[in-house]
Amino acid sequence: MDLIPGSCPRCCPCCLRLLPPARPATMGLELYLDLLSQPSRAVYIFAKKNGIPFQLRAVDLLKGQHLNSEFLPANSLQRVPVLKDGDFLLNESVAILIYLSIKYQTADHWYPSDLQARMRIHEYLGWHGDCIHSTFGVSLWAQVLAPLIGIQVSEEKLKHNRAAMDRALQFMEDKFLRDKAFLTSQQVTLADIMALEELMQVVVLGCDLFEGRPRLAAWRQRVEAFLGADLCRETHSFIWSIRELAANKKLPDPPPEMRSRMLLRIARIP
Amino acid sequence: MGLELYLDLLSQPCRAIYIFAKKNSIPFELRTVELLKGQHLSDAFAQVNPLKMVPALKDGDFTLTESVAILLYLTRKYQVPDHWYPQDLQARARVDEYLAWQHVTLRRNCLRALWHKVMFPVFLGEPVSPEVLAATLAELDVTLQILEDKFLQNKAFLAGPHISLADLVAITELMHVSAAHKPVGAGCQIFEGRPKLAAWRQRVEAAVGAVLFQEAHEVILKAKDTVSLADPSVKQKLMPRVLAMIR
DSSP: OOOOTTSOOOBOTTTOOBOOOSSOOOSSEEEEEOTTSHHHHHHHHHHHHTTOOOEEEEOOGGGTGGGOTTTSOTTSOSSSOEEEETTEEEESHHHHHHHHHHHTTOOGGGSOSSHHHHHHHHHHHHHHHHHTTTGGGHHHIIIIIHHHTTOOOOHHHHHHHHHHHHHHHHHIIIIIITTSSSSSSSSOOHHHHHHHHHHHHHHTTTOOTTTTOHHHHHHHHHHHHHHOHHHHHHHHHHHHHHHHHHHTTOSOOOOHHHHHHHHHHHHTOO | OOEEEEEOTTSHHHHHHHHHHHHTTOOOEEEEOOGGGTGGGSHHHHHHOTTOOSOEEEETTEEEESHHHHHHHHHHHTTOOGGGSOSSHHHHHHHHHHHHHHTTTHHHHHHHHHIIIIIHHHHHSSOOOHHHHHHHHHHHHHHHHHIIIIIITTSSBTTBSSOOHHHHHHHHHHHHHHGGGTTTOOSOOTTTTOHHHHHHHHHHHHHHOHHHHHHHHHHHHTHHHHHHHSOHHHHHHHHHHHHHHTO
């Protein structure tokens, strides 16, 4: 993996998964990511868009690599994304995004220094944690991940999830977006990329969340236009292909330790 | 009109905000919103927060919801001592990391533990099934282990050598489960068998001040009795929201 911002990462030709770097680790910023994961994508897209130089450490969640200290530092929370900056290890996408925005002095609009503007982002992220994160991951679990271990998510749970997504999108439009260009201000912030990546997790399965929601659809176009088509394509290429990969049996067979975790996660679907 | 804080000390995030504001002598008008009386469902409160949840902050024309946002706002606006949310990039990142992690882990599990163990039996008049309770407590246990092993480790406080927003948010969550069992006792004594966490709790309480700590937790200490006295029609109105909250 080279450090030149904007260049395409190495991808496995058969499944489009990101490949780990060809050379051993060197000093500098390292980001441990799996582009299967929404928060991983948010961090990736932010770092790339802002030309932040980093070593990509690809972690394949489906293979359980996040549980293996060969792939992910053992003293992490064993989830992605993880940031390593010299000796400093940081978990949690929001913490990582804030850290990067401050350390690399990204453009103010991402995480404004104005107090009220900045707090609107935290306000959005608080609600996002309750109502967007997890909720918008259920479809992928139901359609791709649970079937990998032979589990079917009940129609009742899916119906419940569709209603929850509906309510969340309505609230996103009515309380956050309203008549603004972006969720918390007239410019793109950390909130928008966190939101976009969660919604993409459903969109890639062929579900048009934006149907009948012209304001949200326009917001999505604006975010993607700002990020740039190339960067969006690069970041989303794996997740866009996931249904096909599953259908062609090209996704890994999760190892036993992953199966038990997946079962727990599936059981938690309300 | 100065700073207004819409709180119910029954709620963990509300307690964290209350303690923080009081500890730092931030002048505010307390607007108590009694959840068990359904006051958060009123039209008047919906004007403040359309999500009808506490906590909420009103500072002149500026209204803010979500506890982490409110804590950070107070931190910046009132220029509190640095240790609460350090300027140092990496020290601050540690606090951000905890605040992000706790949202769907400790917070969710403490809420579920309180409701499954204490509140539902009173609210519904019947205990929750042993399987559900056992599963809830098991999840809480895992979360507490992560809290000790990954966050606290051998430090005095969660994010470093001094108390920060992380500790306030954490302690009010843990007290949610622990305090509700007094004076009845039995069951969910989370500090028992966890000397590291118990020692941390003492340090947090000492740093906050015993009087303030006690004051903030008075309401949750009486929660079980308050719930049993709640109006049945209000209970009925609250049930769907409670169930949604603890999913």
